[in-house]
Amino acid sequence: MLQIGDGAEILSVLFALALAGTRNAVLSAVLIAALYALLVLSRFPQVPASRSEQVLRGRKKVLSGGISVIAHRGGGHDAPENTIAAIREASANGATGVELDLEFTADGIPVLMHDETVDRTTNGSGLLKQLRFADLSKLDAAARHRLREKFHGEKIPTLQEAVEECISLQLTIYFDVKGHPDEAAAVLKGLYKTHPVLYNTSIVCSFESTVIYKMRQADPEVVTALTHRPWSISRLGDGTPRSSSPWKHHWSQALDVLQDWAIHHLLWRVCGVSAILVQKSFISPDYVQFWAKRGVEVVGWTINTAVEKQYYQDLLKINYITDSLKEDCEPHY
Ligand SMILES: *[C@@H]1O[C@H](CO)[C@@H](O)[C@H](O)[C@H]1NC(C)=O
Ligand SMILES: *[C@@H]1O[C@H](CO)[C@@H](O)[C@H](O)[C@H]1NC(C)=O
Numbered sequence: 635m636l637q638i639g640d641g642a643e644i645l646s647v648l649f650a651l652a653l654a655g656t657r658n659a660v661l662s663a664v665l666i667a668a669l670y671a672l673l674v675l676s677r678f679p680q681v682p683a684s685r686s687e688q689v690l691r692g693r694k695k696v697l698s699g700g701i702s703v704i705a706h707r708g709g710g711h712d713a714p715e716n717t718i719a720a721i722r723e724a725s726a727n728g729a730t731g732v733e734l735d736l737e738f739t740a741d742g743i744p745v746l747m748h749d750e751t752v753d754r755t756t757n758g759s760g761l762l763k764q765l766r767f768a769d770l771s772k773l774d775a776a777a778r779h780r781l782r783e784k785f786h787g788e789k790i791p792t793l794q795e796a797v798e799e800c801i802s803l804q805l806t807i808y809f810d811v812k813g814h815p816d817e818a819a820a821v822l823k824g825l826y827k828t829h830p831v832l833y834n835t836s837i838v839c840s841f842e843s844t845v846i847y848k849m850r851q852a853d854p855e856v857v858t859a860l861t862h863r864p865w866s867i868s869r870l871g872d873g874t875p876r877s878s879s880p881w882k883h884h885w886s887q888a889l890d891v892l893q894d895w896a897i898h899h900l901l902w903r904v905c906g907v908s909a910i911l912v913q914k915s916f917i918s919p920d921y922v923q924f925w926a927k928r929g930v931e932v933v934g935w936t937i938n939t940a941v942e943k944q945y946y947q948d949l950l951k952i953n954y955i956t957d958s959l960k961e962d963c964e965p966h967y
Pocket of ligand 1: 757758772773774787
């Protein structure tokens with residue numbers, strides 16, 4: 635099988651094509667044909683619908699409508715995010731599954747952590763990649779949570795501990811992989827091998843198409859999803875521009891347009907994803923339909939108010955990711 639590597643490379647080839655196209659029509663036609671052949675040869679087919687449906691529907695249908703309700707970072711409003719306590723709380727409150735963030739310590743241990751530093755969630759400080767697992771295990775993962783008294787002393791779990799807890803509670807797992815495509819694919823491949831039930835009960839998700847591509851390469855049986863927030867290259871989650879320089883801002887907006895196009899027309903097919911996890915502002919019935927025609931399910935995030943939840947359950951009828959199984963709460967990005 636040919637290897638393309640990642641979305642960035644595909645995009646640069648497309649760029650080159652676009653430039654070539656303005657000068658020489660024949661050359662550009664040949665290049666487009668070559669690119670097309672490359673894509674067809676190097677893409678991964680979607681896993682059979684019967685299995686992706688099994689994963690996306692989940693085993694627990696406690697909440698209404700047959701859709702899955704997934705606790706974001708384990709349900710960061712109800713318990714300290716990305717902890718065993720959060721997983722148990724989510725299960726007790728009727729979640730179908732949990733979304734968990736995979737990261738690595740300085741000594742290469744896969745753990746659950748969302749940020750690059752431990753400052754926001756624990757009583758420690760510093761970059762995760764500079765802390766050893768032995769250092770992490772001394773920290774209180776509940777230290778900054780609104781319910782810190784109740785969950786005092788909760789630890790940062792290893793990926794393995796978290797997965798075993800989810801399996802025993804029959805929760806579906808959405809692995810959110812931030813980066814480290816090679817390491818993540820190797821670790822997850824090992825986990826699927828040790829716990830084959832994960833093929834039916836978990837999905838690997840990432841903003842980075844490279845992560846998904848590497849995962850399918852390591853094990854094409856794994857169900858995968860791309861995560862997408864339009865305008866994420868130029869703007870932060872709350873809408874403020876990432877760069878104060880107007881020139882840089884316009885340039886990153888152009889990249890946003892290109893990325894959005896690539897995800898909707900190219901990358902989903904190359905990676906063979908079964909779902910797309912999309913920021914809620916961009917989801918409509920038509921949008922869900924666009925993906926349904928391609929055999930891809932939309933999952934919305936982060937759905938926190940009662941009105942939104944009802945809209946997803948009764949109208950859109952698609953899975954959603956939420957910070958709380960219990961109450962309305964402020965959105966996290
Ligand atoms: C964080 O809290 C834990 C548990 O209370 C404690 O054992 C540890 O010493 C604290 N670490 C720091 C850096 O404050
Ligand atoms: C996955 O689901 C299929 C279909 O329901 C079943 O035949 C298979 O045994 C399951 N695999 C595991 C490891 O649970």
